[in-house]
Amino acid sequence: MxxxxxxxATDVAEAVAAVAERPDAVFLGGGTNLVDHLKLGVTRPGRLVDITRLPLDRVEPLPGGGVRVGANVRNSDLAAEPVIRSRYPVLAQALLSGASGQLRNLATTGGNLLQRTRCVYFQDITTPCNKRMPGSGCAALDGYTRHHAVLGASPQCVAVHPSDMAVALAALDAVVRTHGPAGQRAIPLVEFHRLPGAQPERDTVLDHGELITAVDLPAVPATRRSAYRKVRDRASYAFALVSVAAEVELRDGEISQARIAFGGLAHKPWRAQRAEQVLRGAPATAATFQRAAEAELVGAQPLADNAFKVPLARNTLVSVLTELTELTGATEPTQEDTP
Amino acid sequence: MDADITLTVDGQVRQVRVDTRTTLLDALRDRMGVTAPKKGCDHGQCGSCTVLLNGRRATTCLALAVAHDGAEITTAEGLADGDGAPHPVQRAFLDHDAFQCGYCTPGQICSAVGMLDEARAGHPSAVTTDLVGPVELTDAEIRERMSGNLCRCGAYVNIVAAIQEAAR
Incomplete structure (x- = not known):
């Protein structure tokens, strides 16, 4: 190392300046991914700016019924927060399906969004990787691709984004709030992460020195049902092969609103807008769910070892939607929670 | 680059000088002689370095010591009460033969203590069906909540039994 x-850092502006002034400076959150990369040699920063003592650790109600989650809120605390468990179950479930209890106690909301791919070739500094060393090539293309992308990849990079939380946030239409050298901005979560294109070294649209300060969750109607389902190689403590975050609202047996995102399929949380289009206004039946999944996955381009992800993603989506719409039909919400 | 930090370890306030690259695990073991937390994978994947960090279970191999200046740490060694009697979770591990080689055990025990607190506080897990209801610590719940601690001897059956008893 x-x-x-x-x-x-003792305040946000100081933290931003301390990173912005040095090209080799980075922010340090919980460290569960960054410290691993320091050990592996994946990254070699000259300065670490610790932001964990900044007062960004609160979950607060927003006017209009939404919720603001501070960037330093630990993954475990967010999953345990009553308003998240009652109003945003998709988010609580996604958080709880990630990492382990002792890692979730360290990992932060902002850091979770900025964690990097677990592509083994990215993490192995003896192999070429365009994400780790631009222009060096991609070892995954001729390697073992069970865990790689089937949607939105490029000839330069076939890595997938590893976060569960971010997939739920994509389905929730969350907004990332940042403070950077050029001021503050609000970035919709679905535009926060990038597809690799010709610049796989850039995971997100953040500028150097731009700090995540919070994630805003929009208000959700009490009639909405949501869930997160993660499929992996072992029952717990593994990254997703495929995951689905889904939110639906039903009216008279028809789907009035649907928001779907996939994890494990692409370089970013994959918001499934084609599937949503099929679902809106359609009857809540298995046939509808199949058509929705197929509309989204028709453009999938599997690699040598991951063709299974396409039917797995389809079946997982159908299963989650079936469960959610049966639930919605059977029970009406009994309580109105406010954050 | 060096930094002077203060850690309270198993009730003792200790000052130590560390290189900024030192993990909390290496600071405890190599700089302070506290060897209860074990180095297994050193990449956050095995849980053998788990301690209670400010009262909550945490891996120490992916935490930089300098970032935890001022922290209060309880290792498996510090769990026993003042008379040296084992903590109920330690007692249950002994009674249920919940280990073979014992290398992962200090991490398992700290993780179990932290996990039981989380369950008592009503925190759900990935296998909890009712996210807002009380937590019932079934075997499936214990397995899920302890999945961050690997045991290469495969003592899992007895680890689950020990934690079941400690939870009662």
Whole structure:
């Protein structure tokens, strides 16, 4: 590990300036991904700016019924938050399906969004990787691709984004709030992560020195049902092969609203707008769910070892929607929670 | 680059100088002689380095010591009460033969103590059906909540039984 300077930030502006002024400076959150990369040599920053003591650790109600989640809220705390469990079950379930209890106690909301791919070739510095070293090539293309992308990949990179939380946030239409050298901005979660294209080294649209300060969750109607389902190689403590975050509202047996996102399929949380179009206004039947899944996955381009992801994603979506719409039909909401 | 930090470890306030690259695990083991937390994978995947960090279970191999200046740490060694009697979770591990080689055990025990607190506080897990209801610690719940601690001897059956008893 290369030596680095450690700085503990005491306010947001100071943190932003301390990273912005040095090209080799990075923010340090819970460290569960960054410290691993320091050990592996995946990244070699000259300065770490610790933001964990900034006062960004609250979950607060927003006017209009939404919720603001501070960037430093730990993954475990967010999953345990009553308003998240009652109003945003898709988010609580996604958080709880990620990592382990002792890692969720360290990992932060902002850090979870910025964690990097677990592509083994990205993490192995002896192999070429355009994401780790632009222009060096992609070892995955001729390698073992069970865990790689089937949607939105490029000839430069076939890695997938590893976050569960971000998939739920994509379905929820969450907004990422940032503070950067050029000021503050609000970035819809679905536009926050990038597809690899010719610049796979850029995971997100953030500028250097731009700090995530919060994630805003929009208000959800009490009639909405949501769920997260993760399919993986072992029952717990593994990254997704495929995951589905889904939110639906039913009216008289028809789907009046649907928001769907896939994890494990692409370089970013994959918001399934084609599937949503099929679902809106259609009867809540297995045939509808099949058509929706197929509309989204028709453009999938599997690699040598991951063709299974296409039917797995289809079946998982159909299963989640079946469960959610049966639930919605059977029970009416009994309580009106406010954050 | 060096930094001077203060850690309270198993009730003792200790000052130590660390290179900024030092993990909390290496600071405890190599700089302070606290060897209860074990180095297994050193990449956050096995849980053998788990301690209670400010009262909550956490892996120490992916935490930089300098970032945790001022922290209060309880290792498996510090769980026993003042008279040296084992903690109920330690007692249950002994009674149920919940280990073979014992290398992962300090991490398992700290993780179990933290997990039982989380369950008592009503926090759901990935296998909890009712996210807002009380937590019933079934075997499936214990397995899910302890999935961050690997045991290469495969003592899992007895680890689950020990935690079941400690939960009662």
């Amino acid at each position: 290369n030596p680095f300077e450690y700085r503990r």
